Amino acid sequence: MKTSYREALRAALREALQDDPRVFLMGEDVGRYGGSYAVSKGFLEEFGPERIRDAPLSELGFVGAGIGAALGGMRPIVEVMTVNFSLLALDQIVNTASALRHMSGGQFSVPLVIRMASGAGRQLAAQHSHSLECWYAHIPGIKVLAPATVEDARGMLAPALADPDPVIIFEHAQLYNLEGESNHVAPVDISAARVRRTGSDVSLITYGGSLPKALQAAELLAGMGIDAEVVDLRVLRPLDSQSIVASVRKTHRAVVVDEGWRSGSLAAEVMARIVEQAFFDLDAPPARVCSEEVPMPYARHLEEAALPQAAKIVAAARAVMGK
Amino acid sequence: MKTSYREALRAALREALQDDPRVFLMGEDVGRYGGSYAVSKGFLEEFGPERIRDAPLSELGFVGAGIGAALGGMRPIVEVMTVNFSLLALDQIVNTASALRHMSGGQFSVPLVIRMASGAGRQLAAQHSHSLECWYAHIPGIKVLAPATVEDARGMLAPALADPDPVIIFEHAQLYNLEGESNHVAPVDISAARVRRTGSDVSLITYGGSLPKALQAAELLAGMGIDAEVVDLRVLRPLDSQSIVASVRKTHRAVVVDEGWRSGSLAAEVMARIVEQAFFDLDAPPARVCSEEVPMPYARHLEEAALPQAAKIVAAARAVMGK
Amino acid sequence: MNASAVPYDKPFALRLLKDMLRIRRMEEEAAELYGAGKIRGFLHLYIGEEAVAVGALHALQPDDAIVATYREHGHALVRGVSMNAIMAEMFGKQEGCSRGRGGSMHLFDAATRFYGGNAIVGGGLPLAVGLALADQLSPEGISYGAQHRRRVTACFFGDGAVAEGAFHESMNLAALWRLPVLFCCENNLYAMGTSLARSESQTDLCAKAAAYKVETLKVDGMDVVAVHDATRIGIAHVRDKGGPFFIEFQTFRFRAHSMYDPELYRDKAEVEAWKQRGPLHSYSARLKAQGMLTEDEFLACDAEAQAEVDASIAYAEAGAWEPVEDLMRDVLTPVGGTTS
Amino acid sequence: MNASAVPYDKPFALRLLKDMLRIRRMEEEAAELYGAGKIRGFLHLYIGEEAVAVGALHALQPDDAIVATYREHGHALVRGVSMNAIMAEMFGKQEGCSRGRGGSMHLFDAATRFYGGNAIVGGGLPLAVGLALADQLSPEGISYGAQHRRRVTACFFGDGAVAEGAFHESMNLAALWRLPVLFCCENNLYAMGTSLARSESQTDLCAKAAAYKVETLKVDGMDVVAVHDATRIGIAHVRDKGGPFFIEFQTFRFRAHSMYDPELYRDKAEVEAWKQRGPLHSYSARLKAQGMLTEDEFLACDAEAQAEVDASIAYAEAGAWEPVEDLMRDVLTPVGGTTS
Numbered sequence A, B: 001m002k003t004s005y006r007e008a009l010r011a012a013l014r015e016a017l018q019d020d021p022r023v024f025l026m027g028e029d030v031g032r033y034g035g036s037y038a039v040s041k042g043f044l045e046e047f048g049p050e051r052i053r054d055a056p057l058s059e060l061g062f063v064g065a066g067i068g069a070a071l072g073g074m075r076p077i078v079e080v081m082t083v084n085f086s087l088l089a090l091d092q093i094v095n096t097a098s099a100l101r102h103m104s105g106g107q108f109s110v111p112l113v114i115r116m117a118s119g120a121g122r123q124l125a126a127q128h129s130h131s132l133e134c135w136y137a138h139i140p141g142i143k144v145l146a147p148a149t150v151e152d153a154r155g156m157l158a159p160a161l162a163d164p165d166p167v168i169i170f171e172h173a174q175l176y177n178l179e180g181e182s183n184h185v186a187p188v189d190i191s192a193a194r195v196r197r198t199g200s201d202v203s204l205i206t207y208g209g210s211l212p213k214a215l216q217a218a219e220l221l222a223g224m225g226i227d228a229e230v231v232d233l234r235v236l237r238p239l240d241s242q243s244i245v246a247s248v249r250k251t252h253r254a255v256v257v258d259e260g261w262r263s264g265s266l267a268a269e270v271m272a273r274i275v276e277q278a279f280f281d282l283d284a285p286p287a288r289v290c291s292e293e294v295p296m297p298y299a300r301h302l303e304e305a306a307l308p309q310a311a312k313i314v315a316a317a318r319a320v321m322g323k
Numbered sequence C, D: 001m002n003a004s005a006v007p008y009d010k011p012f013a014l015r016l017l018k019d020m021l022r023i024r025r026m027e028e029e030a031a032e033l034y035g036a037g038k039i040r041g042f043l044h045l046y047i048g049e050e051a052v053a054v055g056a057l058h059a060l061q062p063d064d065a066i067v068a069t070y071r072e073h074g075h076a077l078v079r080g081v082s083m084n085a086i087m088a089e090m091f092g093k094q095e096g097c098s099r100g101r102g103g104s105m106h107l108f109d110a111a112t113r114f115y116g117g118n119a120i121v122g123g124g125l126p127l128a129v130g131l132a133l134a135d136q137l138s139p140e141g142i143s144y145g146a147q148h149r150r151r152v153t154a155c156f157f158g159d160g161a162v163a164e165g166a167f168h169e170s171m172n173l174a175a176l177w178r179l180p181v182l183f184c185c186e187n188n189l190y191a192m193g194t195s196l197a198r199s200e201s202q203t204d205l206c207a208k209a210a211a212y213k214v215e216t217l218k219v220d221g222m223d224v225v226a227v228h229d230a231t232r233i234g235i236a237h238v239r240d241k242g243g244p245f246f247i248e249f250q251t252f253r254f255r256a257h258s259m260y261d262p263e264l265y266r267d268k269a270e271v272e273a274w275k276q277r278g279p280l281h282s283y284s285a286r287l288k289a290q291g292m293l294t295e296d297e298f299l300a301c302d303a304e305a306q307a308e309v310d311a312s313i314a315y316a317e318a319g320a321w322e323p324v325e326d327l328m329r330d331v332l333t334p335v336g337g338t339t340s
């Protein structure tokens, strides 16, 4: 069945709300406004204000309240409108949600799901264009997911809610209108990366909003006689090293594509794992295509220049191929 | 002259306060308490409460106020007691301090210095033991320093204050009592890494609180016939790739030592740069010694096991040497 | 509509009218240009709230500082940023007041001490506290020209920002340290789709501010005269006493929150009722009633505003795209470069 | 000293005394053990403030929840966490209530709904709001045993926390959503070295809480009877009305902030004056005055407390270090493992 990423998220949320009375959705403008990306439009009428809970502008407060509610037996889905505002809530995520189980010697788990939009591409400028997946992927005690397909948008929520620990879900803002197949039957796996295109010459390893660009680059490369494999990480913490290494062992070449700023990017971690685990399989140094290290400019042509693009991926892939 | 890291910081702060009336120190308990690490003890009496400004527990507020004061012509030194509490202030640092110059098209620079203690090793458990240098090193628009020697503790503040952009200084909590030489004459350079021990067999690349451990490991390695070079990064953003690469070109082997959690560590970035720029100079895959991916446990033996230690560095160095 | 006489001389009375018209016409065109794809990103219109920026900013001196939000076109314009520079910024051209790097949400202007343009709700509050702290600590802050008087930092923010921790910490710091901040709360009753009653347990925002021992005034934000007078009182308080002052401007936005907002959360009737109290309409009626304005004069003012808007669009259209090679510019300050 | 009669039966009156003694003696030994290197990290003593935890927690029911700070030994003990488990935790032994992973600042106990032990000032406040939200939303929250009544979440925090944004956001959420939270502010006049007057523009903390439309009580935190009575009033309010309640306990810590604190910021005389009002001393004098306690009984209680402390130290000493191989335990929940 063809559907959109947004519709897939909606279907997953509705199902979760219908199936488990402990589930509720809380965040800024999830209710009366209908969700800032229209993901929860109509839910207020369907599930009522207790379960579709509009929160005041208090990111630290309502994320912390989500943690408390999870401890108290509920299964909250907290929507932090965008990753940009999640900076205000990081203390609760790092110092409470992710540490609580360990600090309590295993007594308290925090079955919390946090959803947030991330990424650039809509000319929203420096404060509204962050990709900070790499920061979250650094924190022990949580899991981090990045659905990049309609299927994952549909299937990742249920296992995230079933997970006893905090799960952060990044929805790239450029994907909401993505159309694709969703033959949803069961929840998808949330432990492994997935090969989205098989190839033999070079591995393009990516996630989230960069997946469509990597796939587009692979098509362009095919036209140049280069057969690229595209690996969608899907799960950013814990990273699925095995799948990464398996692909690189096959292709012997890797380009990591990541919308985060280059220095200290998640791409660096992927490269580190590749050299740690598959150094002698490499025919060329792994390369990366990341965002330029500049706060995101507003002007469209500058934003485009700052972000990873298919053309840059093609160039990087050709370079590692020595072409 | 022999002095301590703490005394060196004190001397640098006093000098700054004496030399420039625009400089003031603001933070929790910098005044009457004397600084939580006794760095500003006695300053209140010497410089008065306007310039040694005790702030309420409002990390977001007073870090933001520091940004505003910098915009207003002052040269604030904001002390965030520890990096752990800086999570509450990250929004102001990322979305204002580091982005303002760019967002304003170059009109407003933010000449702000933020100091904070970081790191583990004193059994302070999960919420008080963070090493998040890597997060800060990811942000364009700021500079990040990690003085690891008495000389740098003495010499980095003046150039940081002279810098027109925000500079974050990480003081590792385990270093305050470090004794060392300080032949302070002029401000030190804050753009380059420095080789703390020359060697030819393997490069141990590190920063901050891990430097003493790396030097200790180098001594142990020497006893085993392995001649390690120790590179102190000093400047975590922008990273001095050139010095890193120069050392690796010489030794052909690298072990990166970093107290941050392994996944998404600054060590990953250093490894990425090495493979990007010196892949064909490597005789072995670069390795890293980081913290285990666990919120810091309280019990001493577990904390020790979680942190990088000289013995682990030695083992990693021997492994990359094939010994 | 408040029918009391406008107590200003004609030039100033018309200045207020003209500035409200300039904002209104500029933003109406901006909305069109958004539809045409010339302006992108988020665009938050101030239409309906013009009396606040106009009345308040005309009470400030040139050396005072302003901190605003993403809904700041009007503030920038009244403060003295040229419409050309604002329009070019929204187009993303290098002639923009932020070189096209900031866009609608990040208008900045060093010359008029206009410190943005902040897209983080509540994000400007600590900044304003710090600017005022600099003024308290430095000699420029208390002497200006011949007179000795304090500089003021005026910080604009919405009702939604009041729920943020940043509001709390900033109010306390400003009050505790007695800093010269004028807190200007633009209470338009909604934060995106969330009405004040669903975001605050205490909806009297002056009562909230008073809990920090900050003095307050609540004023009809649809009435430019009331706004101006209240702001003058607030400013005088700050200059005399040094400490902060809080004004709640009761206002309303006539348009959607941003160009993405389907406005599901409020009735057309509510919007219509507020439009009856529209600041342009009510103020020009008052001026006419007291014989200070003729319909011809009004039309002339309006035509002048529209001409300025048209010119600014032409200016923005003719502006240049910054070269892509300059992408990495203004991340750090060049050595020997400008600092504020 | 308040000389009014203690209005409780003897067993309960002595229970309060004994619990204060248990905290006092446990912490005095903890200070010694810190000096001896048996306890490490940060150790924050509650000595002087015992009446607050004892009076307040005895007003709660077993199914209520507690959220505390890093100064929480007393709260954990009175709540029913065994002294053995607390002492072992401070030693870092696996018999500790948090398996030695948490230490002094992170005591936890699922059995008594004791949710820590939080070393981030203000960090527990949003958590308490969430626990109360869960109670409001779920059936367990409103029915217990035979009676239908609301569960309460009691959240302890210091005067210093009031300046944090977390306080503001949490008070508003609790009040806005009418959540069953009892906010217990332990105002000991200092946050490390920062006195309340240097941290708040409004030092009347009840006035601050009232600004969120939360009802409040201010009470002498050195008087265990006053504390208990006030807490009962607060709890009753929360159970009946559903909404939050705020109590300011006016108290004082007799010791330094932590074992690192040189106490440069306050006079010995100030500390001495508060010691005259010490909760143990004043309460036992009252009990004696009304013939409820003899000196022999007091000494017996004290000896009993001391014996419990001695036993807990022996227990902790005899405890085991968790195997280093288990380092990575309890980062994530094992599949099929426990969740709260």
Ligand SMILES: Cc1ncc(C[n+]2csc(CCOP(=O)(O)OP(=O)(O)O)c2C)c(N)n1
Binding pocket: A028, A057, A081, A085, A088, C071, C119, C120, C121, C122, C157, C158, C159, C160, C161, C162, C186, C188, C190, C191, C192, C257
């Ligand atoms: C910290 C933060 N959270 C959320 C947002 C998204 N957001 C943008 S504007 C807005 C509403 C703000 O309302 P208000 O402060 O009343 O100002 P108004 O838009 O009404 O002028 C929200 C929720 C944001 N920009 N920043």
Ligand SMILES: Cc1ncc(C[n+]2csc(CCOP(=O)(O)OP(=O)(O)O)c2C)c(N)n1
Binding pocket: B028, B057, B059, B081, B085, B088, D071, D119, D120, D121, D122, D157, D158, D159, D160, D161, D162, D186, D188, D190, D191, D192, D257
């Ligand atoms: C967010 C944060 N900032 C700073 C600290 C350091 N710190 C620990 S306790 C403390 C004082 C807290 O005072 P108060 O809330 O009054 O509690 P008390 O210690 O008096 O019981 C400070 C500043 C911290 N733990 N967390």
Ligand SMILES: [Mg+2]
Binding pocket: C158, C159, C160, C186, C187, C188, C189, C190, C191, C192
């Ligand atoms: Mg509003």
Ligand SMILES: [Mg+2]
Binding pocket: D158, D159, D160, D186, D187, D188, D189, D190, D191, D192
């Ligand atoms: Mg206190």
